[in-house]
Amino acid sequence: MRRTLVIALTVLLLGVVASWLIPVQAQQPAAPPPWKQGQPAELASSPLAPVPQPPSPKAPGEILVDKIKVPTGFKVELWAHGINNARVMTWGSKGTLFVSSRVAGNVYAVVDKGGTREVKTIAKGLNLPNGVAFRDGVLYVAEIHRITKMVGIEDKLDAPPAMEVVYDTLPKDVPHGWKYLAFGPDGKLYFNIGAPCNICIPPDTHANISRVNPDGTGFEYFAHGVRNSVGFDWHPVTKELYFATHARDWLGEDLPSDRLDVAAKKGLHFGFPFCHQGDTPDPEFGKGRSCGEFATPLLKTGPHVAGNGVEFYTGSMFPAAYKNRIFLAQRGSWNRSQKIGFRVMMVTLNPGGAPTYEPFAEGWLQGGDIWGRPVYTRQMKDGSLLISDDYAGAIFRVTYQP
C-alpha cells in the first residue's frame, strides 16, 4: 500500500493536472495502469497504447507467410496454426513440441505426424502460463504466481496428469509477472520476476532473474536491476547467461534502447530503474546515481523493439557461420509512432569487438500495419528453426538449402 502511495505521489509530482492535488491529498488515488506510468503530462492524450491480443488465432489465409523475408538460400513455411496466442516452445523427449500462451491461459502439445501437425490443449484456464521447460519426462510450467510440473505428460497428452506445485512463493503482480522458464547448465530452473510497473523503484523481490532447483528448493536471485527479461539462453561454449530486456516506455521515440546482456556471474545489477541502456540515467530515478554503478549492455537492440526469444544456434542445417549465433525474436513496438521490431534479428558475437547485429527474418510489419508478431524461436532436431507468432497464433519453420 505504501508503495502504491509512493508511486502515485511521484506521478503527481511529475505534473499530472495540478488541480487534482487538493482532493488527492485527502484520498489515495490509484496509480495509472502500468503501461501509462511515466507518461509525461504533455503526452497525456497520446493515442499510443499496447497492441490488444486478438481472442482467436488467424486462419491460414490471413497468415502472410509469403511476406516473411529471409536471407538467400533460406525458406519459410507455415508449420502450424490455430494455436491461440502461441508463445514459448520447448521439446519433449519423444518429439512433442510443447507451446505456451500468455493471456489465452493455455498450454498446448503439438504432435508432428509427418507432414501434418495435431494441436492438443493440455492445460487451460491458467494464470498467464508463458514459461514452459522440459526435462527427464517432466514438463514444467511457469504461471505468474507459481511453477508446476506435469510428470510423464508426453505419454498422456489426451488425459494430462495433474499439475503438481514445484514452487509457489512468488509475487502475484500481473504487470511483467509472466515468466520465461528454462533450464540452465547447472540444472536449475531460471525465470524472470519483472518490475510491476513501467518505471518505479521496484520491491526488492522484483526486477530480477531468479533460479530454483527443479524440486523447489534453493531459490535465489541471480541477476538484479532487470526490468523484464522474457527470453534468455546460455552460450554453448562459455555457458554464460545471455538475456534480452524490454526497456521502459514514454521517454521518446528513440530512447531508451532495449538491450541484450550477458551475466557472467551471479549478483550483477543491470541498472533498472536508475540507468537505462547503460548510459542514460532515468530522469526521475537516476538522480544521485551513476550509470557507472551498473553492468553495461552487450548490445543496444533498439528502442521499443521488445526482444523476447533469445536462442543460440547449435544446429548443422544452416551455414557454418551461423554456429553459436543468437536469434533474437522481437515482438515489436507499441510506444512509438513509427513501428519498429516485428522481426527476428541475429547477433554474431565477435571476440574482442562489438557484436554484429542484422535482420534474419522480417515482414510481419507491412507499412504501418502488422499481421503478426514473432515472439520466440526453437530449433528442430534437423537444425531448422521454428518461430512462434502470438498474434497470428501460428508457428513458422525456416529451413536452409545451399
Next chain:
Amino acid sequence: MALAVAVLLAATAQVGRAGDVEAGRQKSALCAACHGPDGNATAPGVPSIAGQPNFFTHWQLIKYRDGRRKDAQMSAPAQNLSDTDMADLAAFYEAQRPRPRGSKTEPARVAEGRRLAALHHCTSCHRPDLSGQQQVPRLAGQDLDYLLKLLRSFKAKTATDLDGLMTMSAQPLHDEDIVNLVHFLASLGAETP
C-alpha cells in the same frame, strides 16, 4: 506455399474465421433469455452486452469456458461454445446498439463519481467517454447493480480480468467511492457521441 504446408485439423478447421453477425444472431437465443434479444438486458444485475467491443465479449466467453471467470448463469452454457460460436456471438453483440439502462442515480454521487473516474484513470483504458475499446468493456450506461457487484468483486480480489489491471485499480477504492463511481457510469448515455 503456405497452404501447401498448412495442416487443417478437424478440431481447429474453423479457427480464425472472422465472426459473422447473422450467424451470431441465430446462436443468441439462449443469451437472449437474460441479456435481451439485442443484448440490451432489463433485469437489474444482468449486464447489457449490446455494443460491447468484439474482443471483450470473445475474451469473456473464453474465460467462462475455461473457468477463469465464474458465474452461476454463464459458466455452464459457455462450456458448449466453439471458438467459432464465440466469434459469431461477439460480432453480433458488437453490432447491436446499446441503450441506457435507466438505473436510478443520485446527482451528488454522479458528480463525485465523475471526479473519481478521472482521478483513478478509468478513462485511460475505457476511453474518455467510457465506451470501451478492444478487450476493454463499455461501461457507459451499464446496469448499476451489475457494475456495483463487479467492482466490489475486483476490490475483494474475487473477480479477475485479462491482465490484472482492474484488480490493481480497485484496491485504493473505498466502498463509498465504488458506489459513487457506478452511479456516474450508470448515468451516462450508452451511445458513443
